[in-house]
Amino acid sequence: MNWIIRSTKKILFHTNLNEVLKPVWDYLINYRWIVTDLDFISEQPLPINFDENFFVLDNPEFEKLYQSNTQMIWGIISAVPNNIVPDTSLIAKLSAEDSIVWEPNHFLIQESILEIIAIDSGYTLVKFKDKIFQINLKSIFRSRR
Numbered sequence: 001m002n003w004i005i006r007s008t009k010k011i012l013f014h015t016n017l018n019e020v021l022k023p024v025w026d027y028l029i030n031y032r033w034i035v036t037d038l039d040f041i042s043e044q045p046l047p048i049n050f051d052e053n054f055f056v057l058d059n060p061e062f063e064k065l066y067q068s069n070t071q072m073i074w075g076i077i078s079a080v081p082n083n084i085v086p087d088t089s090l091i092a093k094l095s096a097e098d099s100i101v102w103e104p105n106h107f108l109i110q111e112s113i114l115e116i117i118a119i120d121s122g123y124t125l126v127k128f129k130d131k132i133f134q135i136n137l138k139s140i141f142r143s144r145r
């Protein structure tokens with residue numbers, strides 16, 4: 001399932017991970033996070049920076065990012081099962097600007113159960129494989145109209 005968030009009436013800013021993930025956060029504690037192709041604004045120390053092409057974060061590291069009120073301008077954020085060993089040569093080549101990100105149900109990282117793609121502070125794509133995410137996200141974003 002894919003969601004496109006384009007209105008900041010529903011969230012404080014694009015892409016605010018705390019607001020986007022809040023309805024499903026409790027389901028994601030047993031996952032690692034792949035974060036790549038980043039541009040972001042933050043006033044806090046984070047487990048990500050501009051020195052590397054990508055990061056693989058455990059849940060406590062990602063929770064710092066999730067709680068930080070960081071604005072993701074560009075980037076691909078992907079939740080993968082803890083037992084997955086990511087192909088780093090593939091991850092380093094991924095781009096939020098690739099037109100393939102708009103394809104329905106196409107995950108840039110096949111093992112992902114959830115992907116968030118931030119596109120130039122104007123669109124947030126949320127892709128997920130588990131129906132529970134759809135139910136919980138719908139309850140939050142439909143209630144904010």
